Amino acid sequence: MDTTKKTLIVFSGDLDRALAAFIIANGAAAMDDEVTMFFTFWGLNILRKPARVRARKRPLPAMFGAMLPRGAGRLGLSRMNYGGLGARLMKRVMRQHNVATLDELIATAQEQGVKLVACTMSMDVLGFKPDELIAGVEFAGVATYLSEADEANVNLFV
């Protein structure tokens, strides 16, 4: 099978959309494709470390940081979330069906060489500092995305 390239822009920070993005990314990586995922806006939440990271911030970014979920374990569903209950129930059903958790999917992605890129402009706007994100994430802007997308044969916006 030929190696081809895929990119995904992960704009959404919903658990269900994040799962879909990583399932596609891992599937493609398993077929030897090069995969790059660009995390922008709420998608950055997926890459946050679960523990609070001390960082000097202006008041507004500090507030955003405090209000937005820290990492894959705390995301909600795009619908039927009911204050987190829906997300908990979905995780339970996924476990019953031996579907990997989002944390496991992220780890697998990194093991398979999927490139995880955080959008620097979104980092600025939400006030996230690089060390608030999990290890191994790269940082770049829209020009990098576009040059990767130009080489890819599948480009999705999730």
Place this chain on the structure above:
Amino acid sequence: MDTTKKTLIVFSGDLDRALAAFIIANGAAAMDDEVTMFFTFWGLNILRKPARVRARKRPLPAMFGAMLPRGAGRLGLSRMNYGGLGARLMKRVMRQHNVATLDELIATAQEQGVKLVACTMSMDVLGFKPDELIAGVEFAGVATYLSEADEANVNLFV
């Protein structure tokens, strides 16, 4: 005109997004393109039969099945839905403008040979059984999606 291939991942179960997906799919099929639509997560709601289908289910999937809308006729809008009122009003305006209903768009898609594929993993997670979906739907996983997307020149995530 050359026949080319298109794929759409229909993740959303909102009436408005479903309409957009089928309008694109039918437009492409009318231009002799091969079109495959992959329905994942809430997108599966679009393909459910309107009548209740008896099936043995564990409690959680049974609850999901009971809470999620059954079929194209019961979907809500992604915004301005107001408990279904918005969806009803939009359908009325569409009728005034002779725009096809979602049910009609699905029928046209099937007549034109658009392939409708339900994601098996999402079926498991939401606890849907194959005979809860309308006739003619195929079942497959992410590997099938990726091999179709590799052959297509337009791949969208809706």
Place this chain on the structure above:
Amino acid sequence: MDTTKKTLIVFSGDLDRALAAFIIANGAAAMDDEVTMFFTFWGLNILRKPARVRARKRPLPAMFGAMLPRGAGRLGLSRMNYGGLGARLMKRVMRQHNVATLDELIATAQEQGVKLVACTMSMDVLGFKPDELIAGVEFAGVATYLSEADEANVNLFV
């Protein structure tokens, strides 16, 4: 660098998704790509003039027109909007980081020759008249979208 073509379907009328779409579009246009943005459904709100435009409408479209936001300055966030407070705060942070406003991004897009196309069917359904949209917008349907997408190497649905 070769000129290539990009298309974006802008379905969403959320400020954050609109920003993402225009940042990608302007980035591509800056790299000499031909870019076409198709605005459908709620995405049309982005192109509305801020001032009220007098137009004869049937009651339902008139109601839609009155309820939907008029233009880039009045859009809300897809999450954390809190009745517009979130959108205001995000705009303030963007200003602190010298990120362009959506209005400025739209102006830049038009200056750079990004083609802005309003979906005629969505115009009908939401009851928008052409002169309710900003100057320079073109009008077309799904067939036009598909023929542009066929020539493009990146096609996104936002």
